[in-house]
Amino acid sequence: MAKKPSGSKRPPKKSAAKKKSKTQRMPSLRAPADTLWLMYRKMSEIRLFEEQVWDVYTRGLMPGLAHLYIGEEAVAVGTCTALRDDDYITSTHRGHGHCLAKGGQLDRMMAEIMGKEAGYCRGKGGSMHIADMSVGILGANGIVGGGFGIATGAALSSKLRNSDQVSVCFFGDGASNQGIMLETVNMAAAWDLPAIYICENNQYGEHTPYQAVTGVEDIADRAKGLGLEGVIVDGSDVLAMFDSVNQAVDKARTGGGPTLIEAKTYRFHGHHVGDAQTYRTRDEAEWWRTNKDPIKLLSDYMVDNGVAKQEELDAIYEQVEREVLNAIEFGKDAPLPPPEQAYEDLYA
């Protein structure tokens, strides 16, 4: 059995020396203070939720597989913080983070992951298929690249309905090699659809390094050939994500067409819980955990800029932890669906 994930405790604290800087206010923050708090809270929520999923999986409390988002929190949170409730996203097999960031509820997500009737999909979908249409989550997806058509179609729908809703497609470096990316992104570019393609380049598709199967170093480079703007962002920096997505959203809402944003990131865990990770070195993973933990980077920023005291951040973290634990209890206590429900929901 694998060790308890590192980062399973709260992110490392600021050193006392650096803390002093909180008194010298920076001239301007990269995002309003309340937005920073919100992003810190959301990222903590995702981190703590995923740690609990690890635990729930390891204790055999959930069926199926669990693909954890730990390490990539800044991508989902930076992106979704720039969106409205009525904007759309499509997510992936590694979707818990996207769904939480877009407004998914901890308890109904956990119930779904455990296969319970109270879950978002009434136990029919599980971890890889969480959806909440009421907040624009058009669904996680078990098919790599499965979100391209749906997200682009939602963007087309906005345009046809004269709505200013935008549509975000999250996809991996692996998914970027699916042919449907070319087909759909081309249409978005040709027709100026309000779509934003967020490539989460965590450098591996399952066990294969993306460089081994991908002709370009930067997936954002493909944007040029497809006729849209391509941007590379540090996916561990939630503020950089927020900034880029804000620009893309402004453009999309005002008829300026799609953007492709490549977030350079890393999954701190294996492809799924239980993956032995023979395809990468411990040092590599450790480097990312030490230097690129998105939650630590944000909390450092908040402390350095006098937005927060470390104790305040810790208090939030603990509060979120209690909420997550409540969601686990909710999931555990919720009843399994009765077998006859298998026959419901097929046709409208």
Added chain:
Amino acid sequence: MPEREMLFREAISEAMREEMQRDSSVFLIGEDVGPSGGIFKCCEGLFEQFGPQRVLDAPIAEAGYIGLSVGAAMTQMRPIAELMFGDFALLAMDQIVNQAAKIRYMTGGQCKVPMTIRLAMGAGRSSAAQHSQSLQSIFAHVPGLKVAMPSTPRDAKGLLKSAIRDDNPVLFFEDKMMYNDKGAVPEEDDFIIPFGQAEVKRSGTDATIVATSSMVTVALAAADKLAEEGLDIEVVDPRTLMPLDEETIVSSVRKTGYALVVDEAPQSYGATAEIAARIGEKAFDYLDAPVMRIGAADLPIPFSPPLEFPTIPDVERVVRAIKDQRGS
């Protein structure tokens, strides 16, 4: 013939290894088939033995690498493409159905397409609707394709070697619940099982169960239960759906007078319908009751175990069907 015990997945990898040794035109392509040995461990050791020229880690681009396999097969190579979950074949449908299946015929027999596509099929692991399908009937419906469905390690090895040597595109279905099943496999290097030869997995006189892939195990368990009640059941495993060994199936039914067909795909329009129809056509006068069939419920496979399990055929349902058929 001396035999060894091995796992289903080991039988798969041994078949590939032997055929790759025997014929340098055989190569393997698929997602994570290289150093990591495949997610179901069917390719373990092949990359180490044959190197990156013959064991290729593909990008996640099913239409792409199946397409490449078609082209390579047309030009003197003999690809084995692993599709991980069979559900992903649906992303490569054009390549399989419009290209691989038809190119020889359309070009008046000028070329052949000797390729094998291996796909993991079946429910039972809470993998939900996009990782659990049993798509065999869809491919068996397409003229130009062959479809194999091994039910034991022995059949897996013998049929896969045949598939690789076949000059036509073969869809090779591996039930993911069987990968760790153990069974005896002949030692001999050249052990092959020709396509179109059903096997009577248990002989009996009172009723025939025709079952495919993992449903053979279900049928055999049901036969054991029914034996306790004095019914002597024959279990026939077609082993390949296309070509189908109609003769063995029909002669079994002529002997027993009862037929039940079991396959894990959704029941409507599936392999069970085709086999039942053939029995109806060829053994009508011998039947003491209508042919019955059992498939999965006509549903996408749900995630949660209490929803998933009742939707797939199991021993209880087979036992009940056999009894219902006799009105007992």
